[in-house]
Amino acid sequence: MSWSLINKAKKILIQERGTIKKARGGKITVAIAYPNLYYIGMSNLGFHTIYYHLNSLPDVLCERVFLPDKDEYQVYTDTNTALFTLESQKPLYQFDIIAFSISFENDYINILKILDLAKIPLERGERNDSHPLIIAGGVASSLNPEPVSDFIDLFVIGEGEEVIPELFVSYKKGMENGYKKDEILENMADIVGIYVPGYYTVDYKSDGTIKDFEPKGRFPRKIKRRWVKGVDKFKTHSIILTPNTEFSNMFLIEISRGCKWGCRFCAAGFIYRPYRKRGLENLRETAANGLKDKDKIGLVGAAVSDYPMLPELCELILAMGGKVSLASLRADSLDDRVVKCLKASGHKTISLAPEVGSERLCRVIGKKITEEDILSGAEMIISNDILNLKLYFLIGLPAETLEDIEEIVHLVKKVKHRILEASKGKKRLGRVTLSINSFVPKPATPFQWHPFDDIKSLNNKLKVIRNALKKESNINVISDLPKWGYVQALLSRGDRRVGRIILAAYRFGGDWKKAFRETDINPDFYVYRQRYFEEIFPWDFIDHGMKKEYLFAEYQKALG
Numbered sequence: 001m002s003w004s005l006i007n008k009a010k011k012i013l014i015q016e017r018g019t020i021k022k023a024r025g026g027k028i029t030v031a032i033a034y035p036n037l038y039y040i041g042m043s044n045l046g047f048h049t050i051y052y053h054l055n056s057l058p059d060v061l062c063e064r065v066f067l068p069d070k071d072e073y074q075v076y077t078d079t080n081t082a083l084f085t086l087e088s089q090k091p092l093y094q095f096d097i098i099a100f101s102i103s104f105e106n107d108y109i110n111i112l113k114i115l116d117l118a119k120i121p122l123e124r125g126e127r128n129d130s131h132p133l134i135i136a137g138g139v140a141s142s143l144n145p146e147p148v149s150d151f152i153d154l155f156v157i158g159e160g161e162e163v164i165p166e167l168f169v170s171y172k173k174g175m176e177n178g179y180k181k182d183e184i185l186e187n188m189a190d191i192v193g194i195y196v197p198g199y200y201t202v203d204y205k206s207d208g209t210i211k212d213f214e215p216k217g218r219f220p221r222k223i224k225r226r227w228v229k230g231v232d233k234f235k236t237h238s239i240i241l242t243p244n245t246e247f248s249n250m251f252l253i254e255i256s257r258g259c260k261w262g263c264r265f266c267a268a269g270f271i272y273r274p275y276r277k278r279g280l281e282n283l284r285e286t287a288a289n290g291l292k293d294k295d296k297i298g299l300v301g302a303a304v305s306d307y308p309m310l311p312e313l314c315e316l317i318l319a320m321g322g323k324v325s326l327a328s329l330r331a332d333s334l335d336d337r338v339v340k341c342l343k344a345s346g347h348k349t350i351s352l353a354p355e356v357g358s359e360r361l362c363r364v365i366g367k368k369i370t371e372e373d374i375l376s377g378a379e380m381i382i383s384n385d386i387l388n389l390k391l392y393f394l395i396g397l398p399a400e401t402l403e404d405i406e407e408i409v410h411l412v413k414k415v416k417h418r419i420l421e422a423s424k425g426k427k428r429l430g431r432v433t434l435s436i437n438s439f440v441p442k443p444a445t446p447f448q449w450h451p452f453d454d455i456k457s458l459n460n461k462l463k464v465i466r467n468a469l470k471k472e473s474n475i476n477v478i479s480d481l482p483k484w485g486y487v488q489a490l491l492s493r494g495d496r497r498v499g500r501i502i503l504a505a506y507r508f509g510g511d512w513k514k515a516f517r518e519t520d521i522n523p524d525f526y527v528y529r530q531r532y533f534e535e536i537f538p539w540d541f542i543d544h545g546m547k548k549e550y551l552f553a554e555y556q557k558a559l560g
Contacts, residue, residue: 001079002075005081015244019240020239027060033099041066043246063086065083065085065092093118109505115151124152133153136154136156137160143443146197146499148502155197158225199215202538210535213538231256251290256276256307264364264445267443291322297323297325298326304326331378348388349390356393357406364559382418388431390432391412396438397439405461416474433475436465444551449531495538501516
């Protein structure tokens with residue numbers, strides 16, 4: 001045991017407010033794990049929510065654990081210390097359950113790091129009744145859990161608020177009856193939304209595609225995702241306040257869930273259907289409580305600007321003496337009252353997400369905004385003396401041409417021109433920042449059939465944009481690396497066999513290229529291959545609430 005690691009954990013706890021402390025005796029012990037650094041995990045509102053709901057159960061004690069940073073990792077390995085939780089500094093292997101909250105596919109490798117540091121066998125087939133039960137949930141594993149199904153005993157598919165109590169009633173009953181782990185899992189598998197991969201077998205055709213996905217015995221062929229009909233029944237807001245997060249200066253509140261637009265590239269617009277909103281009075285009360293601790297309220301949701309009472313909510317927060325912050329907004333639903341509230345809250349930058357530069361490609365991806373919406377939105381923002389814009393774009397979309405890439409450049413120049421016009425007479429000029437990401441086709445969307453764009457092609461498109469804008473003053477271009485988009489595409493749409501690549505990448509210290517070389521699995525098969533309607537996808541056993549025929553019809557419409 002390393003005292004330096006224990007002391008660091010205690011220093012982090014001292015800086016927190018809202019940490020839940022419960023007596024351990026006689027309770028089901030859960031370590032909720034975020035497979036990335038503390039700073040990132042504690043910036044995730046979903047992680048706060050599950051931590052709160054687990055600790056709300058009288059028979060459950062839930063503590064947190066995160067991926068150690070580079071220096072901490074070295075100390076753990078040098079001192080042979082088993083990874084422990086933040087609250088009690090007890091090793092993970094002493095807990096009944098380890099529950100991973102997985103938001104991003106690129107964090108899959110960190111699941112293995114955490115299990116290994118905890119001295120727990122990585123693969124479920126190597127674990128026995130003496131080891132904790134390993135469960136997982138979150139948007140990434142709800143879309144497609146198969147790439148990590150060899151490492152996880154049980155998945156929660158969909159939203160967790162209502163299924164958590166059912167899960168732990170079943171677990172407690174099994175423990176009281178002296179059931180072994182397999183018997184406990186068998187009973188849990190009867191709960192809607194629970195997927196136990198050990199109870200399903202996958203057969204493959206000679207061409208590498210899936211021949212059949214079969215349940216063993218009485219288990220259902222389809223797992224229905226869970227979703228909460230009445231979101232007002234469950235408060236979703238910051239639980240623990242700490243200076244060590246991206247949102248350290250604000251109290252976060254979820255105002256809505258899902259999105260009504262159904263843009264064809266966006267998984268959240270499909271798996272979180274239907275769109276649900278919280279009541280204004282409920283949000284006012286939550287904001288009032290949040291303002292006791294922070295002077296700024298961050299409003300969170302997949303489609304924040306679609307909340308019908310957003311102007312009233314923002315003005316209520318300001319009237320209570322607070323400030324307001326929003327995530328990126330839709331240009332076609334910008335409201336002048338909201339922008340004025342953001343200005344009054346000290347905002348110097350507002351983010352918009354055009355996604356593409358041409359209206360033709362807007363129609364392809366199903367995003368119902370026009371160029372004039374974007375330009376008018378920029379004008380409204382600048383006229384309220386918020387001079388900086390951040391614009392999000394995707395490249396590598398279906399049916400994309402070089403002309404569409406050039407249209408991004410033209411659109412940005414038009415935005416800059418509108419900014420200059422609106423800034424006349426002001427003492428300073430604004431800045432436009434382009435954030436460009438490679439499009440990764442996701443499960444449960446119309447583009448799940450489409451291949452990921454070639455890395456060389458994506459790099460060339462980035463080069464076109466950078467070269468065209470490098471001499472433009474007050475324009476900054478940032479982008480992801482297409483090679484990481486390739487890895488994400490592999491992990492997003494892979495099957496169980498991809499778990500062997502993840503394991504190899506972990507063994508080789510995160511060297512994905514070496515992992516690709518050393519395994520007998522061709523990653524291009526999952527990343528670059530065009531799929532056809534008849535193919536069985538690794539995630540087809542999940543009922544995400546959308547019929548496959550509907551998604552394919554949308555894909556055909558997109559391709560025209």
